[in-house]
Amino acid sequence: MIKDHEIYSKLLLLNSENLKKELVNFMDYLLTKQFSETQIAPKRIPQFGCAKGKFRMSDDFDAPLDHFEDYMPG
Numbered sequence: 001m002i003k004d005h006e007i008y009s010k011l012l013l014l015n016s017e018n019l020k021k022e023l024v025n026f027m028d029y030l031l032t033k034q035f036s037e038t039q040i041a042p043k044r045i046p047q048f049g050c051a052k053g054k055f056r057m058s059d060d061f062d063a064p065l066d067h068f069e070d071y072m073p074g
Contacts, residue, residue, distance in 0.1 A: 014020050064072060 011020070011023065014023065
């Protein structure tokens with residue numbers, strides 16, 4: 001297991017300001033990734049029939065559409 005003082009001692013070894021900025025950006029990325037993983041809700045599996053009664057089909061659902069008269073056999 002990595003100790004906090006190991007991380008800090010390696011940070012002190014970085015001489016370049018650009019590398020330090022890159023490290024801070026990467027740490028920010030890791031923090032957002034950590035928080036997003038803990039806040040993700042578990043995936044729900046829908047149950048058969050769970051939408052029953054939420055949708056209504058019109059009585060003429062299967063009736064031919066006027067827009068397609070030219071394509072209908074006739």
